[in-house]
Amino acid sequence: MVYRTGSELRAAARSGAFTEHTSGRAPGYVQANLVVLPRDWAYDFLVFAQRNPKPCPVLEVGEAGDPCTSVLADDGDVRTDIPLYRVYEHGELVEEIPEITSRWRDDLVFFLLGCSFTFERALLDAGLALRHQDENRNVPMYRTNIICRGAGRFLSSPMVVSMRPYLPRDAIRAVEITREFPGVHGSPVHIGDPEHIGISRIDRPDWGDSVSIRSGEMPVFWACGITPQLAALVSKPPLMITHAPGYMFAGDRSDYAFHLSG
Amino acid sequence: MVYRTGSELRAAARSGAFTEHTSGRAPGYVQANLVVLPRDWAYDFLVFAQRNPKPCPVLEVGEAGDPCTSVLADDGDVRTDIPLYRVYEHGELVEEIPEITSRWRDDLVFFLLGCSFTFERALLDAGLALRHQDENRNVPMYRTNIICRGAGRFLSSPMVVSMRPYLPRDAIRAVEITREFPGVHGSPVHIGDPEHIGISRIDRPDWGDSVSIRSGEMPVFWACGITPQLAALVSKPPLMITHAPGYMFAGDRSDYAFHLSG
Numbered sequence: 419m420v421y422r423t424g425s426e427l428r429a430a431a432r433s434g435a436f437t438e439h440t441s442g443r444a445p446g447y448v449q450a451n452l453v454v455l456p457r458d459w460a461y462d463f464l465v466f467a468q469r470n471p472k473p474c475p476v477l478e479v480g481e482a483g484d485p486c487t488s489v490l491a492d493d494g495d496v497r498t499d500i501p502l503y504r505v506y507e508h509g510e511l512v513e514e515i516p517e518i519t520s521r522w523r524d525d526l527v528f529f530l531l532g533c534s535f536t537f538e539r540a541l542l543d544a545g546l547a548l549r550h551q552d553e554n555r556n557v558p559m560y561r562t563n564i565i566c567r568g569a570g571r572f573l574s575s576p577m578v579v580s581m582r583p584y585l586p587r588d589a590i591r592a593v594e595i596t597r598e599f600p601g602v603h604g605s606p607v608h609i610g611d612p613e614h615i616g617i618s619r620i621d622r623p624d625w626g627d628s629v630s631i632r633s634g635e636m637p638v639f640w641a642c643g644i645t646p647q648l649a650a651l652v653s654k655p656p657l658m659i660t661h662a663p664g665y666m667f668a669g670d671r672s673d674y675a676f677h678l679s680g
Numbered sequence: 681m682v683y684r685t686g687s688e689l690r691a692a693a694r695s696g697a698f699t700e701h702t703s704g705r706a707p708g709y710v711q712a713n714l715v716v717l718p719r720d721w722a723y724d725f726l727v728f729a730q731r732n733p734k735p736c737p738v739l740e741v742g743e744a745g746d747p748c749t750s751v752l753a754d755d756g757d758v759r760t761d762i763p764l765y766r767v768y769e770h771g772e773l774v775e776e777i778p779e780i781t782s783r784w785r786d787d788l789v790f791f792l793l794g795c796s797f798t799f800e801r802a803l804l805d806a807g808l809a810l811r812h813q814d815e816n817r818n819v820p821m822y823r824t825n826i827i828c829r830g831a832g833r834f835l836s837s838p839m840v841v842s843m844r845p846y847l848p849r850d851a852i853r854a855v856e857i858t859r860e861f862p863g864v865h866g867s868p869v870h871i872g873d874p875e876h877i878g879i880s881r882i883d884r885p886d887w888g889d890s891v892s893i894r895s896g897e898m899p900v901f902w903a904c905g906i907t908p909q910l911a912a913l914v915s916k917p918p919l920m921i922t923h924a925p926g927y928m929f930a931g932d933r934s935d936y937a938f939h940l941s942g
Contacts, residue, residue: 460723461722461726464723464726465726465741468726468738468741469741469751479731479831597940597941600940679859
């Protein structure tokens with residue numbers, strides 16, 4: 419299912435009609451990662467994001483207790499508008515659920531972070547195919563040995579990356595295009611040998627699905643907004659709620675609004 | 681006086697030997713705005729900065745009680761390394777002093793924000809003159825009618841801009857060049873008619889010095905890191921310490937490290 423707008427995708431997720439990953443499902447609209455934390459942990463997370471802007475570009479911060487968005491979407495509700503959520507308690511993933519209304523509290527603060535799905539239309543517009551979309555899969559995501567800087571109780575932890583395979587000439591184009599989208603991860607963090615960033619099995623992503631890499635292609639890796647979920651595992655906030663990898667919040671703003679000139 | 685490195689400028693400011701504004705005084709090195717707040721106010725300020733990234737691009741956040749820098753400079757001390765500081769109490773500017781050691785407390789957090797002096801070398805390298813440097817003056821800064829979004833106790837308040845005059849063809853080049861430096865205010869927020877952004881007297885800047893605008897030139901306005909000082913006037917934190925306008929923190933990192941490709 420492909421929706422005409424981010425608003426339509428959110429409505430479908432809210433009603434339970436749409437339960438899949440969101441890559442390419444609202445073409446032309448910004449998509450975002452979700453992090454929800456108690457207000458008491460929010461400062462440490464915001465400093466963590468400031469120190470690690472490639473994986474954690476903050477696009478919107480809510481007020482404590484308020485689940486409604488105003489920057490990325492006029493009438494978004496982060497409790498219901500994402501197809502699938504993850505709940506972490508004291509560093510453990512305790513459940514995956516389709517909405518978090520019953521979990522919401524007056525002291526919770528939401529953060530929406532840029533997502534690389536936002537620059538996928540720009541890649542397509544430049545003639546660069548997206549293998550995961552062509553193969554009807556979620557984008558593959560990997561834990562790396564690139565270590566993020568800690569901030570207070572948010573401890574240093576590994577960066578997560580998403581991967582798209584390209585021929586070298588297209589990898590160069592992909593760098594040129596995505597550097598123009600710094601708020602949604604920007605240019606890649608690595609190109610080529612996966613082992614160089616600690617990925618031993620490129621055919622076994624830690625999240626999302628495996629995609630084929632054809633002869634002559636090289637994997638191209640972008641920082642990924644799943645990174646805070648790894649930080650949660652070691653930092654053990656009493657409660658942290660996120661989206662499930664690849665199941666994003668779709669906004670009302672154009673993806674090209676996150677171009678450097680947007 | 682022009683110093684060979686940011687470290688030399690900091691040492692001169694620390695010893696009291698250098699007491700002037702810093703535009704062009706450590707060519708090739710990053711310069712930054714300072715904001716110091718009690719830990720209790722730090723979260724609201726960081727959200728304010730997230731919501732107003734053009735005037736408030738955060739480059740480094742210290743730990744509570746620690747005045748030492750590690751990102752912009754290896755051995756910087758924000759209590760002594762700036763030529764002139766301003767102290768605000770409950771929304772009033774109470775003093776301008778050359779160091780803040782006696783004012784430092786265990787609960788204070790420093791923020792270093794990008795400064796447009798950082799892209800001045802790139803403008804010079806492209807053949808674009810800097811009128812304030814040519815006339816041996818501090819850059820002119822103005823209060824505008826562009827309103828920043830509030831965040832918690834940091835209330836919405838006017839954006840401050842710096843101004844450099846250019847012929848139209850050079851103004852275009854200045855946009856092209858500075859867009860590549862998003863962490864130090866990036867592209868201009870306005871070009872041309874000062875009244876359009878609420879500036880009635882271009883010859884009477886609110887901070888810094890007036891510079892001449894020659895026939896055919898238009899004023900070009902960039903967001904400025906003095907903006908938090910206006911927010912302090914209305915938001916009235918019990919204590920906020922900043923640099924004096926134009927008297928910046930000079931770092932060890934190259935100014936070109938803040939280029940989009942840096």
